[in-house]
Amino acid sequence: MLTLTFEDGTVRLAGDVPTGLPGVERDPRSRTGRAPAVRYHAIQRALSDQGVAHEDCVLDCQSLRLRSAYELREYQQTALDAWLHTDDAVSEAADAGGDDQPAPRGVLELPTGSGKTVIGIEAIERLGVPTLVVVPTVDLLEQWRDELGREFDVPIGQFGGGKQVGKPLTVATYDSAYLRADDVGDQFGLLVFDEVHHLGGEGYRDIGRLFAAPARLGLTATFERPDGEHEVIENLVGPVVYQLDAEDLAGDHLAEYDLKRIEVALTPEEREAYEREQDTFTDYLAQSNIELRSGSDYQELVKRSGTDPRAREALLAKQRAREIMMNADRKVEELASIRDRHREDRLIVFTAHTDLVYRLSERFLVPAITGETTADERREILSRFREGTYSTVVTANVLNEGIDVPDANVAVVLSGSGSEREFTQRLGRILRPGGTSDRRDGEDDGSGPGRALLYEIVSEETAEERVSRRRR
Numbered sequence: 001m002l003t004l005t006f007e008d009g010t011v012r013l014a015g016d017v018p019t020g021l022p023g024v025e026r027d028p029r030s031r032t033g034r035a036p037a038v039r040y041h042a043i044q045r046a047l048s049d050q051g052v053a054h055e056d057c058v059l060d061c062q063s064l065r066l067r068s069a070y071e072l073r074e075y076q077q078t079a080l081d082a083w084l085h086t087d088d089a090v091s092e093a094a095d096a097g098g099d100d101q102p103a104p105r106g107v108l109e110l111p112t113g114s115g116k117t118v119i120g121i122e123a124i125e126r127l128g129v130p131t132l133v134v135v136p137t138v139d140l141l142e143q144w145r146d147e148l149g150r151e152f153d154v155p156i157g158q159f160g161g162g163k164q165v166g167k168p169l170t171v172a173t174y175d176s177a178y179l180r181a182d183d184v185g186d187q188f189g190l191l192v193f194d195e196v197h198h199l200g201g202e203g204y205r206d207i208g209r210l211f212a213a214p215a216r217l218g219l220t221a222t223f224e225r226p227d228g229e230h231e232v233i234e235n236l237v238g239p240v241v242y243q244l245d246a247e248d249l250a251g252d253h254l255a256e257y258d259l260k261r262i263e264v265a266l267t268p269e270e271r272e273a274y275e276r277e278q279d280t281f282t283d284y285l286a287q288s289n290i291e292l293r294s295g296s297d298y299q300e301l302v303k304r305s306g307t308d309p310r311a312r313e314a315l316l317a318k319q320r321a322r323e324i325m326m327n328a329d330r331k332v333e334e335l336a337s338i339r340d341r342h343r344e345d346r347l348i349v350f351t352a353h354t355d356l357v358y359r360l361s362e363r364f365l366v367p368a369i370t371g372e373t374t375a376d377e378r379r380e381i382l383s384r385f386r387e388g389t390y391s392t393v394v395t396a397n398v399l400n401e402g403i404d405v406p407d408a409n410v411a412v413v414l415s416g417s418g419s420e421r422e423f424t425q426r427l428g429r430i431l432r433p434g435g436t437s438d439r440r441d442g443e444d445d446g447s448g449p450g451r452a453l454l455y456e457i458v459s460e461e462t463a464e465e466r467v468s469r470r471r472r
Contacts, residue, residue, distance in 0.1 A: 002054040006186035009210030041214035061130040068125045082242040103214035105238030116219040129189030130168040144171045181210035190215040200229030208236030263460040264330040277321035284314035325462040326415035346408040349394040352415040357396045369395040412455045
């Protein structure tokens with residue numbers, strides 16, 4: 001009799017192992033087969049198709065009886081259905097009393113504020129199997145843990161944030177899930193990856209490989225990675241099976257929004273310094289016959305800087321030019337005008353540099369949130385922002401993702417990386433349903449979404465202006 005067991009992130013096949021099983025390599029010495037745990041469901045299917053009798057001892061988990069009070073919006077239900085129907089054959093077998101675990105797989109790409117957490121909770125309820133929710137930050141870990149505890153009124157396990165307690169419903173950071181995969185990779189039937197684009201990172205992708213969970217759900221606002229590693233995520237979780245952007249939901253489910261792009265001139269002193277630094281950079285490229293057509297070209301330049309002093313100086317000059325255009329004095333003046341126009345609104349100001357955050361905090365006497373801000377202090381600032389004690393918060397990247405941000409209706413982007421992901425995340429911070437974020441429909445105040453406004457302030461005749469135009 002062929003027997004399947006879980007062992008250190010792999011599926012071990014003992015007995016008469018058929019040929020051609022997906023991912024299985026034979027060990028002639030032990031006469032066993034072995035495959036990465038991610039191939040467990042595919043092996044199940046192959047054995048079933050071949051009619052091979054076997055004993056399956058891989059998963060050590062029981063079904064759960066869960067009930068959530070959430071009522072999904074129409075688009076949320078459509079997204080959930082699209083994911084569930086990726087595995088109709090197994091779902092039908094389960095409905096008919098079969099032993100197969102339901103195994104839908106895929107990614108849902110929905111804008112920030114659209115209720116991805118709600119969909120994830122409904123997916124957990126529908127499948128009714130032990131579930132591990134994987135998140136990138138401790139803040140998100142705490143949000144998911146608290147939300148799951150409220151919805152299902154059961155103990156919630158936690159891997160990360162100073163705790164290592166496993167339960168049938170557990171939330172883990174990506175770091176902790178990676179470290180615990182060998183030990184607990186057989187204890188969950190469903191993996192939910194929040195901000196699933198992180199799974200494409202080197203090391204993190206092993207989480208997907210080492211867990212045997214047949215069902216997998218990815219949640220993100222921006223699936224594609226600039227490095228192309230979203231293709232790895234498709235192999236581990238599944239492809240994008242449902243996709244909406246902010247424009248699809250604006251008005252009915254998210255705030256209507258406007259984008260205003262404002263160009264400001266560098267001061268004469270800033271312009272002189274910017275052109276000098278840019279010339280140093282471009283002159284080196286011309287003399288070295290380097291064309292920056294892709295990220296790999298830039299990486300080659302970085303490598304050269306380790307041995308070539310001129311390459312190092314060129315990179316430093318590029319960085320100095322970038323800081324000049326991003327931190328231009330007239331951006332601060334424009335921000336002052338915007339604040340005057342929006343005295344009755346709640347503003348979030350985004351920058352790329354911590355130094356500018358503190359400069360703005362001191363100039364306008366508003367709270368600052370950076371990577372140096374403690375978790376308790378951040379929660380206090382956001383709580384007062386929610387209550388209306390603070391009308392403006394300025395931050396350097398920290399609020400892009402992974403933190404529950406109270407409703408705001410105006411965002412000002414003074415500087416950033418220029419990436420589509422970052423821009424989408426920042427836009428999502430003001431595109432919340434009226435009176436709610438990921439809360440129940442019944443908690444809405446009935447007023448519906450208001451209109452949101454995103455200002456993007458760029459330095460004219462600089463690389464920042466070109467990047468902004470290309471993204472738009």
